[in-house]
Amino acid sequence: MTELNVDVCVIGAGSGGLSVAAGAVQMGASVVLIEGHKMGGDCLNYGCVPSKALLHASRSGMSYADAIAHVRSTIETIEPHDSEDRFEGLGCTVIRDWARFASPNIVQAGETRVRARRFVVATGSSPVVPPIDGIDSVTAYTNETIFDLPEKPEHLIIIGGGPIGMEMAQAHRGLGCDVTVIEAAQALGREDADARAVVVKSLRDQWITVHEGTAVERISNENGVTVYTSNGAITGSHLLVAAGRKVNIDRLNLRDANVAHTAKGITVGDDLRSMSNKKVYAIGDVAGGMQFTHLAGYHAGVIIRSMLLALPAKAKTHHIPRVTYTAPELAQIGPTEDEARKEYGSKVTVARAEYTGSDRAIATGHTTGFIKVMVVKGRPVGVTIVGPDAGELIAMWSMAIANNLKLSAISNTVLPYPTMAEINKRAASAYFTPKLFENPNVKRVVGLVQRFLP
Numbered sequence: 001m002t003e004l005n006v007d008v009c010v011i012g013a014g015s016g017g018l019s020v021a022a023g024a025v026q027m028g029a030s031v032v033l034i035e036g037h038k039m040g041g042d043c044l045n046y047g048c049v050p051s052k053a054l055l056h057a058s059r060s061g062m063s064y065a066d067a068i069a070h071v072r073s074t075i076e077t078i079e080p081h082d083s084e085d086r087f088e089g090l091g092c093t094v095i096r097d098w099a100r101f102a103s104p105n106i107v108q109a110g111e112t113r114v115r116a117r118r119f120v121v122a123t124g125s126s127p128v129v130p131p132i133d134g135i136d137s138v139t140a141y142t143n144e145t146i147f148d149l150p151e152k153p154e155h156l157i158i159i160g161g162g163p164i165g166m167e168m169a170q171a172h173r174g175l176g177c178d179v180t181v182i183e184a185a186q187a188l189g190r191e192d193a194d195a196r197a198v199v200v201k202s203l204r205d206q207w208i209t210v211h212e213g214t215a216v217e218r219i220s221n222e223n224g225v226t227v228y229t230s231n232g233a234i235t236g237s238h239l240l241v242a243a244g245r246k247v248n249i250d251r252l253n254l255r256d257a258n259v260a261h262t263a264k265g266i267t268v269g270d271d272l273r274s275m276s277n278k279k280v281y282a283i284g285d286v287a288g289g290m291q292f293t294h295l296a297g298y299h300a301g302v303i304i305r306s307m308l309l310a311l312p313a314k315a316k317t318h319h320i321p322r323v324t325y326t327a328p329e330l331a332q333i334g335p336t337e338d339e340a341r342k343e344y345g346s347k348v349t350v351a352r353a354e355y356t357g358s359d360r361a362i363a364t365g366h367t368t369g370f371i372k373v374m375v376v377k378g379r380p381v382g383v384t385i386v387g388p389d390a391g392e393l394i395a396m397w398s399m400a401i402a403n404n405l406k407l408s409a410i411s412n413t414v415l416p417y418p419t420m421a422e423i424n425k426r427a428a429s430a431y432f433t434p435k436l437f438e439n440p441n442v443k444r445v446v447g448l449v450q451r452f453l454p
């Protein structure tokens with residue numbers, strides 16, 4: 001048995017864990033990084049990277065085999081950045097085994113026991129496969145296995161119309177598969193109602209069948225895969241389950257570490273520290289909030305401040321954007337219109353601009369989409385964008401909201417013509433137009449000034 005004594009022990013080498021380990025070691029802390037499976041975690045191996053690579057391939061006219069090869073080569077190109085070699089080179093001690101707490105201040109991984117001043121749990125999440133009657137009679141693919149399919153699915157049935165289900169539906173349709181999505185509630189149900197309707201319509205226009213409000217009753221292996229639902233039976237060749245996530249805490253022995261948790265994740269305060277064991281931080285998916293790579297990276301920065309510099313640091317959520325990479329893309333930051341109206345009542349004004357008003361959108365034939373900006377006391381608090389490049393257009397608003405800028409910061413910015421980003425400015429103008437052009441006081445002042453001007 002090897003004993004190590006370090007400043008920081010990071011459990012999980014995914015988006016969050018790698019960022020903490022790299023930051024901490026380069027700032028002078030001694031760091032142990034423990035990974036039980038693949039370096040890079042979900043994002044690199046089973047999540048963001050392969051899904052975006054497959055979406056790109058499906059839009060580039062590649063064959064299914066070429067698309068899977070493109071996914072592989074994309075992962076292989078990025079892999080060195082997340083590798084054991086790179087992290088050992090930075091000065092971390094990397095252990096490739098599953099970690100479990102032996103006590104509140106000792107973690108064991110294989111034959112190594114690690115004592116640390118601080119522990120960072122960054123163990124991520126895994127797909128939930130619901131216990132549907134008969135599901136064991138077929139192969140239920142998940143995001144962990146779908147990118148390795150040797151053969152092109154003739155007809156992919158997807159359970160779940162969340163971001164994973166909808167991105168995978170479009171990717172496979174683009175590669176020539178028939179696709180049926182079965183969603184118990186509403187597809188992209190967390191999103192703005194108008195925006196999600198645009199995405200769902202677009203998928204249906206591409207001949208993807210989307211059944212909403214449809215309960216799965218049982219599954220059988222008749223003719224491949226047959227899913228019996230509240231709306232009848234659907235038969236396909238392959239089944240993808242994209243029905244939500246569960247946090248990875250089972251292996252950690254959190255009880256002996258005195259780390260309070262629920263099924264949603266480790267119970268942490270705004271400072272991302274365990275409420276019951278102050279030596280332990282939790283970041284990324286396992287911290288029980290939103291689940292995004294950029295959020296895990298942001299968490300890493302927050303806790304480095306607190307762990308290494310003993311500075312007060314709190315994780316906020318109001319400035320965290322998200323994007324679903326369907327075509328059209330759907331981007332959101334802060335509250336949706338409904339959420340903002342509930343939170344701010346009559347104090348919120350919603351400014352809206354359509355892609356049809358953009359000369360660039362017209363020139364490129366990309367006119368389906370809109371932007372909504374939720375404004376409170378002259379400042380944007382939430383933004384919804386649906387349409388081409390929504391994920392790029394949200395960047396300007398991410399900066400505005402993160403820095404508490406006024407809406408005038410957007411309207412005062414001069415943007416090159418003709419760009420899609422001008423849509424952002426049009427939305428800001430939609431807010432100011434009534435105040436400027438439909439205002440009798442403004443008209444009176446202009447009339448007066450004109451009388452006295454030589």
Ligand SMILES: Cc1cc2nc3c(=O)[nH]c(=O)nc-3n(C[C@H](O)[C@H](O)[C@H](O)COP(=O)(O)OP(=O)(O)OC[C@H]3O[C@@H](n4cnc5c(N)ncnc54)[C@H](O)[C@@H]3O)c2cc1C
Binds near residue numbers: 012014039046097
């Ligand atoms: C299909 C799909 C597409 C996605 N697309 C996007 C996207 O486009 N943009 C975006 O921002 N997010 C996306 N996400 C979400 C994103 O992948 C996650 O939010 C992100 O990976 C979370 O980072 P993490 O560090 O919390 O966990 P992970 O990156 O999952 O890393 C956790 C690591 O911990 C390891 N581990 C677990 N338990 C232990 C243990 N006991 N001991 C040692 N190691 C352990 C795991 O093996 C894993 O490597 C997507 C997710 C999926 C599934």
Ligand SMILES: NC(=O)c1ccc[n+]([C@@H]2O[C@H](COP(=O)([O-])OP(=O)(O)OC[C@H]3O[C@@H](n4cnc5c(N)ncnc54)[C@H](O)[C@@H]3O)[C@@H](O)[C@H]2O)c1
Binds near residue numbers: 130162183185186245
């Ligand atoms: N572009 C991105 O940033 C991106 C892409 C993919 C995933 N992610 C992250 O991963 C998380 C998980 O994604 P997800 O799509 O798996 O989960 P999700 O929880 O967002 O969506 C799952 C969907 O499945 C439905 N569902 C659950 N059980 C069902 C059943 N038995 N029958 C029919 N429908 C059922 C739910 O109603 C829900 O709409 C996301 O919330 C997001 O944080 C991000």
